[in-house]
Amino acid sequence: MSNEVTPERLWTGDYYNQGTGKSDIFDKLKEECGVFAVFGHPDAASLSYYGLHALQHRGEESAGICTAGGHEFNYHRGMGLVKEVFDKDRLGSLTGNMSIGHVRYSTSGDSRLSNAQPLVFKYREGDLAIATNGNIVNEPMLRQELESSGSIFQTTSDTEVIAHLIARSPKDFVEAAKDALKRLVGGFAFLLMTNDKLLVASDPNGLRPLTMGRLGSAYIFASETCAMEVIGAEPIRDIEPGELLVLDANGLHEDRYTEPARKALCAMEYIYFSRPDSDLNGSNLHSARKRMGSKMALESFVDADVVTGVPDSSISAAIGYAEQTGIPYELGLIKNKYTGRTFIQPSQELREQGVKMKLSAVRRVVEGKRVVMIDDSIVRGTTSRRIVNLLRDAGASEVHVRITSPPFKNPCFYGIDTPDRRELIASAKSIEEIRQEINADSLSFLSAEGLIAAIGGYDVENYKGGLCLACFDNDYPTRLDFKGEEKMGCNR
Numbered sequence: 001m002s003n004e005v006t007p008e009r010l011w012t013g014d015y016y017n018q019g020t021g022k023s024d025i026f027d028k029l030k031e032e033c034g035v036f037a038v039f040g041h042p043d044a045a046s047l048s049y050y051g052l053h054a055l056q057h058r059g060e061e062s063a064g065i066c067t068a069g070g071h072e073f074n075y076h077r078g079m080g081l082v083k084e085v086f087d088k089d090r091l092g093s094l095t096g097n098m099s100i101g102h103v104r105y106s107t108s109g110d111s112r113l114s115n116a117q118p119l120v121f122k123y124r125e126g127d128l129a130i131a132t133n134g135n136i137v138n139e140p141m142l143r144q145e146l147e148s149s150g151s152i153f154q155t156t157s158d159t160e161v162i163a164h165l166i167a168r169s170p171k172d173f174v175e176a177a178k179d180a181l182k183r184l185v186g187g188f189a190f191l192l193m194t195n196d197k198l199l200v201a202s203d204p205n206g207l208r209p210l211t212m213g214r215l216g217s218a219y220i221f222a223s224e225t226c227a228m229e230v231i232g233a234e235p236i237r238d239i240e241p242g243e244l245l246v247l248d249a250n251g252l253h254e255d256r257y258t259e260p261a262r263k264a265l266c267a268m269e270y271i272y273f274s275r276p277d278s279d280l281n282g283s284n285l286h287s288a289r290k291r292m293g294s295k296m297a298l299e300s301f302v303d304a305d306v307v308t309g310v311p312d313s314s315i316s317a318a319i320g321y322a323e324q325t326g327i328p329y330e331l332g333l334i335k336n337k338y339t340g341r342t343f344i345q346p347s348q349e350l351r352e353q354g355v356k357m358k359l360s361a362v363r364r365v366v367e368g369k370r371v372v373m374i375d376d377s378i379v380r381g382t383t384s385r386r387i388v389n390l391l392r393d394a395g396a397s398e399v400h401v402r403i404t405s406p407p408f409k410n411p412c413f414y415g416i417d418t419p420d421r422r423e424l425i426a427s428a429k430s431i432e433e434i435r436q437e438i439n440a441d442s443l444s445f446l447s448a449e450g451l452i453a454a455i456g457g458y459d460v461e462n463y464k465g466g467l468c469l470a471c472f473d474n475d476y477p478t479r480l481d482f483k484g485e486e487k488m489g490c491n492r
Contacts, residue, residue: 033117033133033415034058034223035210036101037191039198039247041218044069045094048101051220051227052082057275058133058223059105062116066129068195069096073127077116098198098247100191102131105417115157118191123167126195132159133223134188134208134415137478142183162190173197174246178257181244185478187266187414187468189223189239198247204261205477206241207414207468209269209280219247224278238281264468264477268416270455271405272313272376281466283456286316291454292404292446293320293374300444301325302400305369308332310376310387311359317404318374332366332373332391333359359390367395377405378434379418381425385438392439401440406448406472407431413480418471448472 034055038044048065063085064077074094078085082103102117118131136142139158142165147153151164162180169176177192177199187207192199200221202210213220215233222228225235239245241260246253266273269280276286296317307329309318322329336358371391378384388399407426411418421427425434435443448469452458458466470476 033105034103034227035131035133035189035191035221036223036227037099037131037193037198037200037219037221039098039219039221041215042097044097044099045074045091047215047220047231048099049082049086049091050231051222052101052103054227054230054275055103055223056082058273059103062104062113063102064104064116064118064131065091065094065099065101066118066120066131066193067094067096067099068127068129068193069098070196071096072195073120073129075118075120075129077113077118079113079116098193100129100131100193100198114155117157117159118193119155119157119159119163121163121167123163125173128163128166129193130159130163131191132162132188133210134203135186135413136161136184136188137186137413137480138184139186162192166192174199174255177201178244181257187478191221196248200239200245200247201257202239202241202243204242204258205264205468206238206260207264207266207477209265209274210239212236212239212245219252224274224280226275226278229277235279262477263466265466266412266414266416267405267451267455267467267469268377268412268471271451273416276313276316281457288455289313289316289404290320290323291456292451293317293322294324295450295454296374296402296404296444296446297321297324299447299450300402302372302402302442303370304372304398304400306330306332306365307372307374308366309374311335314374314376314404317376321372321374321402327372330362330365332362332371332396333387334362335359359387361390361394361396363394366391368397369395370398370400371396372400372402373440374402374404376403377408378403378425378438379408380423381434381437384440388439398441399439400442401435401438401444403443403445404454405446405451406469407434407445408471410471410474412471413476414468414478416471 036048036051038047045065045067052063062079063082066073066075076090100118118129121128136158139161142161146164153160165180166176169179181201188203189208189210190201209223211225213228213233213235220228220233228235241263242256242258244255244257270288274285278285304327307318307322307327309315319329391399409427411420431443449460452460468477
């Protein structure tokens with residue numbers, strides 16, 4: 001396959017899927033990444049360990065922590081879960097009162113140790129560590145530009161681009177970081193750490209979540225508030241689009257590297273990615289998902305005997321649907337939490353067993369019953385079909401599928417690992433055709449208006465002022481074409 005970067009390869013996903021081996025082995029959306037930072041606490045490494053453990057659902061491929069405190073960096077990264085990468089001795093060696101940490105699911109770059117974050121570099125001003133959640137859409141073009149002028153990249157991660165941009169700048173670290181961030185297009189939450197400074201930045205659209213909290217006199221930053229709760233920190237506020245926070249010996253300095261663009265927080269954070277005990281933009285995720293289920297019931301009621309949710313992300317919505325309709329909620333599907341990461345099994349035959357390994361239908365609950373199966377999304381349709389068939393094999397007389405989001409028709413370029421448009425079932429098939437494909441008795445999707453109303457805090461008539469629904473409506477908030485023609489969305 002040619003390595004030439006073209007808009008067509010970016011649009012189909014060929015560039016991002018090259019070498020990952022993931023393009024044909026998953027149906028559910030994959031988590032992006034999770035970031036966590038501590039400034040001004042003597043147990044920064046231990047706090048980061050617990051924070052990353054709370055964010056484990058956002059990435060299971062690798063984990064890493066880097067600490068500092070006026071001296072050289074101490075860091076450790078490894079492939080696997082947080083509890084597999086770190087032990088007491090490893091954490092004990094990570095001294096310092098500030099740290100950045102990361103859990104990764106690769107949406108850009110190979111799944112290998114060299115791409116595990118935080119990425120750590122040495123340059124003229126000392127040490128530099130970087131961790132990010134998201135995706136830099138114009139990274140291929142920036143990489144080509146940098147390589148043509150002499151930069152030598154050590155990883156295939158898009159995060160490395162910002163390190164080269166900073167290192168090549170004659171300005172001081174903060175100003176160089178500002179200039180570098182201005183050149184990036186995409187969705188990202190950045191943590192950048194030197195020997196004596198911590199920088200925290202959000203993309204101009206606020207696509208990726210990032211929140212700030214306090215633990216005594218220390219500052220805490222995390223992708224989700226659940227990571228703060230686990231260490232006893234108090235969430236304060238979300239990082240604003242285009243904002244840059246600088247923390248050093250003089251405390252916290254609030255700054256900007258650019259003016260905010262159209263605010264567009266990823267709607268899938270509400271629907272699927274974030275933990276139900278997290279709060280986002282002032283809304284609790286469990287409560288928001290219950291409201292999605294309730295809205296779904298109002299938009300598409302079906303007479304049935306039981307309601308069940310596909311664990312774990314759809315449980316809250318299933319409860320909301322059951323409460324709204326009066327149909328009993330039951331645990332018709334049980335998740336086996338100890339199957340491992342089945343999407344990286346070595347053969348297609350074993351991968352085909354993934355759903356059966358991860359889910360079991362409770363025969364005594366669904367046998368002879370009309371079942372409403374609640375799920376958050378349909379990507380390719382293969383997993384949905386297998387779950388519907390699980391319920392039928394367990395004796396369900398009818399299976400009615402209700403999806404608490406609109407049809408997922410378009411790929412994401414901002415940090416969610418999605419198939420390209422050609423493999424998204426809703427981009428090519430009607431709802432009736434999808435129903436037939438997944439073997440359901442009926443199928444309905446939540447409307448965009450119902451979704452926004454359920455999330456709360458956004459104007460249903462003008463949701464473009466706060467949410468990104470590009471995966472549903474094809475209206476991307478950033479440029480996707482970098483051949484000189486500016487396009488605020490793609491309709492190719």
